[in-house]
Amino acid sequence: MVVRSDWTQSQVQALFDLPFYALFDQARSLHKTFFPNQDVQLATLLSIKTGGCPEDCGYCPQSAHHKQVALKSDPLMDVATVRQAAQAAKAKGASRFCMGAAWRSPNTHTEKGQAQFNAVLDMIREVKALGMEACVTLGMLTPEQALALKEAGLDAYNHNIDTSPEYYDKIITTRAFKDRLETLDHVRDAGLSVCCGGIIGMGEQISDRAAMIAVLGGMTPHPESVPINALVPVEGTPLGHQKTVDPMDIVRTIAVARVVMPTSRIRLSAGRESMSQETQVLCLLVGANSFFYGDTLLTAPNQAEEKDRALLAMMGLPVKGALSEAADEVCHA
Ligand code: SAM
Ligand code: DTB
Ligand code: SF4
Secondary structure, three states: OOOOOOOOHHHHHHHHHOOHHHHHHHHHHHHHHHOOOOOEEEEEEEEEEEOOEOOOOOOOOOEOOOOOOOOOOEOOOOHHHHHHHHHHHHHOOOOEEEEEEOOOOOOOOOHHHHHHHHHHHHHHHHHHHOOOEEEEEOOOOOHHHHHHHHHOOOOEEEOOOEOOOOOHHHHOOOOOHHHHHHHHHHHHHOOOEEEOOEEEOOOOOHHHHHHHHHHHHOOOOOOOEEEEEEOOOOOOOOOOOOOOOOHHHHHHHHHHHHHHOOOOEEEEOOOHHHOOHHHHHHHHHOOEEEEEOOOEOOOOEOOOHHHHHHHHHHHOOOEOOOOOHHHHHHHHO
16 A cells, blocks of 8 residues: 555655665656646745744744844734735635744634634635635644634645654744644544644754654645745744755655655745755655745745746646636746
């Protein structure tokens, strides 16, 4: 059986240890089998509530703990502004719209918090009304909150495990790895798609990457989408001076994720702005089949849209769910 959920860390480590051409062949072959048309999904991100987050994630510019970061905090956006941003993303060819809030979790205990959560439900309804896939990432959820998101029409919830269970408390101390898994269970139980991945380049060992992918590959079913982020080192965060990760480490991590989770959409996420086009080509060849598309991620710059269009056109890869003429142009530019 190719799609399995009994991956052990040592089996995943063995994939990392393969000579590159052997890993390449396995990943490429599975990618062609499970995604015969080799389409690429374009997902656009929007930070709907920026900065001032009570969590202390060492990589994140939005944490209130990292006072040296030059970032302007913004309260929750209004629904009309979000609708306009989603419309613009759709017109440029995105088929998925992902909204992120710098929250530890939605606070539905207070009247103000409930009103904000209700506004997020409205944002989801607006994105769905445009015919796009809707994804949000709001921190930890209760089972009730997950159900309310599902009822509003949400497709997917993003909640990353970020690194290995062992390395987790070197990066984040305000919550535990198991808190993440609990929310992921609530998301799954509510019938939502799971978007769950992590970050490489935070000073972790290859064994931590293997452990992280073994946790993802051990889920039944696998997360439908798996974002692989390369750390964007942001001045003022504890990881602000981290060296950017070796491009081949990114390629290998994507390839291993493709072999372990052959039917999942593997998203080459943060960090593309500082990657060469050649690195991105290799990532696409070994199984990446989604990008974040748009000039900004949540707060950090992303590769320019024109460069994405040129890259996809050069590769001749179709764009998933090209809903508009603009998306068609992305494929054939
Ligand atoms: N607050 C919510 C949470 O953490 O679940 C949602 C937003 S949070 C910014 C979403 C994800 O962005 C994180 O889990 C992390 O994987 C990624 N991320 C944040 N800062 C990053 C950075 N500097 N480089 C790469 N990825 C980053
Ligand atoms: C994910 O794994 N990466 C995205 C999305 N899910 C929410 C966020 C990347 C954030 C990069 C840093 C920033 O823009 O602030
Ligand atoms: Fe907050 Fe999410 Fe950033 Fe952590 S990653 S500080 S939870 S916004």
